[in-house]
Amino acid sequence: MESNSPKDTLVRSQETESLVKRLAGPSSGKAGLAKDQTEINRIISDASKGSKFYENEKKKDKEVTVRIEKILKYKEEAFKNLDVAKVEASMDHLIEQLEEQRDLTQLIVHVDMDAFFANVELLDNPSLAGKTFAVVGKGVLTTASYEARKFGVRSGMAAFIAKKLCPHLILVENRHWRYSEISDQIMGIFHRYDPDMCPAGCDEGYLNITAYCEEHAMTAEECVREIRETVFRETKLTVSAGIAPNKNKPNGQYQLDFDAKAIKAFTHDLPIRKVPGIGRVSERLLEAIGIKASTCGDIYTQRAVISIMDKQFGLVYLLRTYLGISSNTVQAHTREERKSIGAERTFSTLHKLDDILAKLDEVAAELEKDMQEDGWVGRTITLKYKLDTYRVFTRAKSVDHWVSKKEELYAVRQMIHSSHLTNINILLDWQRPAPP
Amino acid sequence: MESNSPKDTLVRSQETESLVKRLAGPSSGKAGLAKDQTEINRIISDASKGSKFYENEKKKDKEVTVRIEKILKYKEEAFKNLDVAKVEASMDHLIEQLEEQRDLTQLIVHVDMDAFFANVELLDNPSLAGKTFAVVGKGVLTTASYEARKFGVRSGMAAFIAKKLCPHLILVENRHWRYSEISDQIMGIFHRYDPDMCPAGCDEGYLNITAYCEEHAMTAEECVREIRETVFRETKLTVSAGIAPNKNKPNGQYQLDFDAKAIKAFTHDLPIRKVPGIGRVSERLLEAIGIKASTCGDIYTQRAVISIMDKQFGLVYLLRTYLGISSNTVQAHTREERKSIGAERTFSTLHKLDDILAKLDEVAAELEKDMQEDGWVGRTITLKYKLDTYRVFTRAKSVDHWVSKKEELYAVRQMIHSSHLTNINILLDWQRPAPP
DNA sequence: CCCGGTGAG
DNA sequence: TCCCCTCACCGGG
């Protein structure tokens, strides 16, 4: 590896850049509060360097790079014998069809509590006001106060990394039962505005307020303001609202004009990374195929490439994003029923099979308990385990009867064929639709 | 089974009816030449009764009946909480979209030789003129002269059954090499009219004659007449043409008006069984869900049911059929590349493993030869074998390298776990698209 | 991927 | 003498 040709240097520097960005964590790129992202990334990178975690991230990053090269090669090849104009015309036709499905008659709003866990902690401990603090569980931050976020501290970040970024950071332990209480409370409020509301996580939901606005002769803006005031009055917590993803957090709301033009103008300059479903990997992939400015506007420009890589990128999904048409379910409804249940535990590396099996037993016991509480059963058992290299294996087995007992879960031990384990996960589901 | 309630009697009689119809063979219902189908069916049924073949057909028939019951139950249930009007409106919208894809600018014609193998035999042996004769291979008819067809004799029928229907039937042995010669000859002729023509079997093809008609200032009708005359002049064999399936065989052509109205009027009264892709099973299933008159017109009537059973019936496919829009590939082109190759042999029941393995070896040898001739290799080997009950088993194994040698094919012997074999088949393919 | 089923010629 | 043989495609697991 002594080559120093310009091309080689460029490639390596690119890889380093993407790796550094990757190390910033999956939720990086969502909020844009931090001043100097480059400096932050450097601190994170330095703090990680040398660890097995770092090595694994490097490997993953490399894999994405290789994947990009393959995609580019395929694109090159495919474009040789391809009538681009024809494909684009075909896409335009598809776009027209999707456009037809646009429904501007429904008032859909997305509401999401501000720094949820953190503000709940603040509520119960006012001395935290104005402080840089974060909520932590198992060594990882679940969220951070807005003061802390200015230092680059984010959800999903290892606590010790956050400390490097923000030495005075106060760490508060998770209190899930408390968040559940408040969550129930706010969901109750949301329900008043839309009985069919669709919860999307413990602190947010999609509401169809068309009927409510009609009945109360309100504009959507007035209605959302009322929702936010109600939440604040009853919980003393702030909530933001708007079309997803929220434009102006915290404690704000954003009203987009209800016409196709305005919506498309909005998405045109929206970085794809903000789109739900586009994470750090998809962002790199899309950038590679020509979404240079990383905005949704480029989805249209690159519709030909996307169309020949439908499976990889999700043609219709991206076009909908470009058009600003969310799912075709006008009703944000969709009553959720659980589709899987699982339990997972991480521990310091275990080598002896007996120790591993003991851990497995603990996880199985915990899962059995959760299943009993939920009254849930399954027929496909999946064992997932992680080595100290962070490499992950999954082994699954479907059976012809319903499983609910610890003993049956524990049977997956037959599928462990490695040592150096650091994590065990048991998951149950029933594949496909619903059981009779 | 002593119940004689009206319902029970009805059910049993229906089953018998469907079974009798089934026994008439898969290609029954295509040609409507025979006078008294009921009498024919009775003869076939009587000749089959008691055999293992018959028992198997009965079992299959029963399975379809059960399948129908399940479908009807599901339909019943689904329709309870279903806004039929809404679903139909949605279907109408889909139909509009499909209608948009209708392309009346291309002149596509389907040409198909009359009683191909039989007429080739007649050509080489004029003494067969006017006789009731059929071409036979391995005890099964490949085709029959039109004179013989009047007796109910059909392709795919066992020779000994055909003899019962038509005692004076003359049987002529298959001479494949000869049909190949003629096939090449006629394909050559078709090519003159469309270099991109799509062969669809040894005696037929789809031709896009748009360009030819344009260049020679001909109508489609004139062009097709010329094609047929050319074929007759150069081969002394007759060919029919028209939209598939051919309307007036033999030696005819059918011209459908090139407007949506006429096409839909045509399909409206077309029995679904004539539609390529709808066989004896699909016909029964569709009839069960309400395609009562068994015509494509009912596809529209029953669009709601079909839409909720998309997977079972192929919603878009059926709607396209109703609209008379064939595949969206305006170009009948699609250069074919082989996707699998296999060899199969039927024999009198073998019990001893050694005997079975000897047969397997023969089949493997034959396949290897065919593969060598074709220069074809594969990576997924499928073994299929049939018991004397006609029950079929399939066992497949993919490997990470290209297989072409007899020895590797013969390795599938590990997957035989039965006795009483009457048939062995080895097949090779490579799953999905193309290898590099 | 693996298996069974349907259909065509 | 007692129901073939080759190939393609689909849907479920």
Add this chain to the structure above:
DNA sequence: ATGTCCGCA
């Protein structure tokens, strides 16, 4: 069906 990867809270 099994196995891997991606994304979100």
Add this chain to the structure above:
DNA sequence: AGCGTGCGGACAT
């Protein structure tokens, strides 16, 4: 010292 837990979904095989 050092990077978790629980879920849904898409895709390849």
